[in-house]
Amino acid sequence: MSVYTPLSRQQMSALLADYGFQLVDFRGASHGIENSTFLIEARDPQGQPSPLVLTVFETLEPDALTPYLELLAQLADHEHLPVPAPLPAPDGHWQCRVANKAAVLMPRLPGDHDFAVDAHRCRQVGALLARLHQCPVNTLAPLPGERERLAGLTEQLRHLPDQWQNAARECLTRWQATPAGQTLIHGDLFRDNLLWQDGQISALLDFYNACLDHPEYDLAVTLNDWCVDEAGKPVAARQTALLDAYREQGGTVDDARLTLALQVAALRFWLSRLAGPVAEQSEGQGSKDPAEFARIFAWRTQGLD
Template identity: 70%
Template structure:
């Protein structure tokens, strides 16, 4: 009630561009003055205890994916880590507030993009919508965001696994 705007879960190309631009600005923030942030690697490690709840034929692939990601040193970029549609407020078609920094941490911008793409750029059946993905990534790049496409592909799988495991 203290921030302007309303929840609005509509998704279109303009909103995807705005979300990409917002992430680019967040990822360029200076982190030098920040207090210690939670560690996403620890969260993922905790979720790994849920791997045995996955269907049997998915366990080994999921374990290998998580292990590979965890072996990579953590990134140093400030990320939101949970930019789902319910974490934005809108006013007159523009983003007015970014909410819920509970999952904020230092990690790779590709991971943050992956979490966001997995929510904003899929249809009602969870299938990727290429035009939305392109709009979000264009907004990101147009506002100074830089990313490694191969790291983004891995991060998309890790982010999807994170939310699958967290909802078991």
């Protein structure tokens, strides 16, 4: 995740000291585009190595961040998913402030980013999504809905090429006209939001697009990253592997809803990348290329490149 808010060693040391940690070293993470994330080597009060992650939120304010942190704590504590739970700040809350922005410190789970993709990995991703989608939602704090995020992106439709204006508006209108589902979804399960260790998933990261909606939408977001080639064309073997594992772990799929969701999810990230931050001063990845999802949208709507 790119760094939009650089922090000095003095700032980092002072923040960690409040939590009882001693800074050894830190660096900005290189994946993602929304927040500033730092990978930290530290020592705990007993002097033992303690890898940590600090996320500084570029747009989310404390009140908006709270339900996501409650979700992370619940998933890590009760659902036995490989999800990092926030560490309590000195005041007992799960967030702090640094550089006048909301921030969260978490333990760094084992594993590394690995962007290789094949049918075996897609099966693991499908099984993980099935487990997530079966989590109870009755005790969750209200989360912002993906439908509201989509509505906020409609202004970007005017920036699409003329030949895609009608198809984009039609699929978005059809999706928004259907009631939202009540399944907990991740909403952003791209390859840079998983860590791997010894060929197995070791961590599921970045729940800041999580919400309640249809599981097919979460599947669509995931399939559009994991199961397409560089031209945006669906790769049938990967898609079949992911969906088969999802069903084997108890997930159910409405095929008609998934077909529409694949279009909407491609359009959502095309539009959000058009609207995304252009980070001339950022360290790391910065904004991603909207054309990637233009190609995926073309394949999902008409099978064209």
